[in-house]
Amino acid sequence: MAYTRISNAVLNGTAGTLFLHEGLVQEFVPGGLKDPGSADKDRELDARGCHILPSLIDVHVHLRDPGLEYKEDISSGLSAAASGGFGRVLAMANTDPVNDNAGITGHMLQKAREHHPVGPFLHPVGALTRGLKGRDLAPLAELAQAGCRAFSNDGLPVQDNELFRRAVEYASDLDLKVIDHCEDSFLSSGGVMNEGRMSDYLGLKGIPDVAESLQVSRDILLAAYLNTPIHLAHISCASSVELIYQARQKSIPVSAETCPHYLHWSEELVSGYNTLARVNPPLRTRDDVLALRQAVRENIIDAVASDHAPHADFEKEVPFADAPNGISGLDTSLSLMLDLVRQGVLETQDLVRLMASNPGEIFRLPVCSFAPGDPADFILVDPEKQWVPGPETMLSKGRNTPCLGQTLQGRVMAHFLGGAAVINRL
Numbered sequence: 001m002a003y004t005r006i007s008n009a010v011l012n013g014t015a016g017t018l019f020l021h022e023g024l025v026q027e028f029v030p031g032g033l034k035d036p037g038s039a040d041k042d043r044e045l046d047a048r049g050c051h052i053l054p055s056l057i058d059v060h061v062h063l064r065d066p067g068l069e070y071k072e073d074i075s076s077g078l079s080a081a082a083s084g085g086f087g088r089v090l091a092m093a094n095t096d097p098v099n100d101n102a103g104i105t106g107h108m109l110q111k112a113r114e115h116h117p118v119g120p121f122l123h124p125v126g127a128l129t130r131g132l133k134g135r136d137l138a139p140l141a142e143l144a145q146a147g148c149r150a151f152s153n154d155g156l157p158v159q160d161n162e163l164f165r166r167a168v169e170y171a172s173d174l175d176l177k178v179i180d181h182c183e184d185s186f187l188s189s190g191g192v193m194n195e196g197r198m199s200d201y202l203g204l205k206g207i208p209d210v211a212e213s214l215q216v217s218r219d220i221l222l223a224a225y226l227n228t229p230i231h232l233a234h235i236s237c238a239s240s241v242e243l244i245y246q247a248r249q250k251s252i253p254v255s256a257e258t259c260p261h262y263l264h265w266s267e268e269l270v271s272g273y274n275t276l277a278r279v280n281p282p283l284r285t286r287d288d289v290l291a292l293r294q295a296v297r298e299n300i301i302d303a304v305a306s307d308h309a310p311h312a313d314f315e316k317e318v319p320f321a322d323a324p325n326g327i328s329g330l331d332t333s334l335s336l337m338l339d340l341v342r343q344g345v346l347e348t349q350d351l352v353r354l355m356a357s358n359p360g361e362i363f364r365l366p367v368c369s370f371a372p373g374d375p376a377d378f379i380l381v382d383p384e385k386q387w388v389p390g391p392e393t394m395l396s397k398g399r400n401t402p403c404l405g406q407t408l409q410g411r412v413m414a415h416f417l418g419g420a421a422v423i424n425r426l
């Protein structure tokens with residue numbers, strides 16, 4: 001169903017009607033319509049109380065397909081994306097088999113087109129090294145040719161600095177970026193949560209924040225030396241923020257993302273051995289949360305990505321030390337970010353910058369600016385609407401989130417891609 005007008009919604013602080021034509025934005029007319037009665041009801045959506053935002057981009061998700069479809073598959077993952085407000089996602093390569101060749105990339109793209117022909121759109125991220133083993137480079141040109149939008153060894157970060165340097169150089173020759181999961185795996189070895197008072201108290205082996213920031217400093221030094229951009233994934237701690245801030249001052253070409261969970265929760269959430277709070281990098285301290293909030297507010301960190309890492313219920317119903325890392329995020333990210341708006345930490349326009357404009361710029365993906373002729377890719381968000389994440393309301397197969405069963409405020413009420421409604425709760 002293609003609507004021709006969306007009435008009574010707020011765009012950039014102004015209430016009015018958004019007119020669509022053949023999947024494109026026609027114009028936004030502020031104020032009420034003179035003759036609302038004449039509209040064909042089937043062609044109109046009353047979006048009273050909703051904000052219009054561009055369809056969002058999530059630059060870091062794990063869709064588990066091929067190979068781990070019991071956790072998530074491309075169809076369910078993209079449904080969760082649509083529901084959460086994301087019109088484009090970058091899907092990591094730690095599938096089984098790993099996305100290190102054109103065959104796997106092709107499979108992912110074909111499955112996405114088959115199940116979600118009008119979107120959300122999947123942009124595979126190719127592995128940096130074969131099998132993510134960190135020993136030899138994956139065929140980056142082949143992966144680029146097949147449709148990969150970036151390269152990453154996410155999950156199993158490359159420790160060999162020479163190999164990583166070459167990967168960054170080859171990727172740059174292909175005009176694509178490397179996304180680095182920053183972790184010194186010797187420093188983090190065996191760790192299951194943040195290293196500090198809480199890990200001592202719980203008797204769990206910790207991962208120090210320096211395991212992340214040491215690798216962040218490596219990447220910054222390499223980006224400066226090679227004068228080549230590197231994107232830093234899921235930044236979790238103040239010490240990394242400080243390094244990124246300094247790099248920015250020197251115009252070193254690094255960009256960075258953090259995730260809603262690092263902006264909300266600290267290691268205290270692990271108390272009681274809550275496996276839903278186990279994620280890599282781990283939830284850090286309250287001071288880290290505050291530093292990250294400041295960093296997203298001040299554009300030191302460019303983007304917020306979900307790091308959607310779905311797991312089956314039974315995998316999390318084990319002792320903390322045995323549970324897999326990861327939080328399911330596509331369904332809940334935007335609600336958690338809207339909570340920061342309500343708390344006065346961010347403005348609505350900051351969300352657009354962090355979850356659409358900046359990600360679009362970093363990975364050269366289009367974002368609707370509501371100019372006449374733009375593809376009508378947008379969401380209608382009710383910041384007041386309450387909902388409870390659970391099996392009935394989440395479209396991801398993974399319900400592994402600390403939000404499970406909690407009341408969230410702020411919900412995507414409709415999502416349009418190319419003028420067609422992929423979600424409509426109005």
Ligand SMILES: NC(=O)N[C@@H](CC(=O)O)C(=O)O
Nearest residue numbers: 062154155279280309325326
């Ligand atoms: N972020 C996570 O906690 N888990 C990721 C892998 C990773 O990035 O470590 C996953 O694929 O499950």
Ligand SMILES: [Zn+2]
Nearest residue numbers: 154155181233
């Ligand atoms: Zn990662």
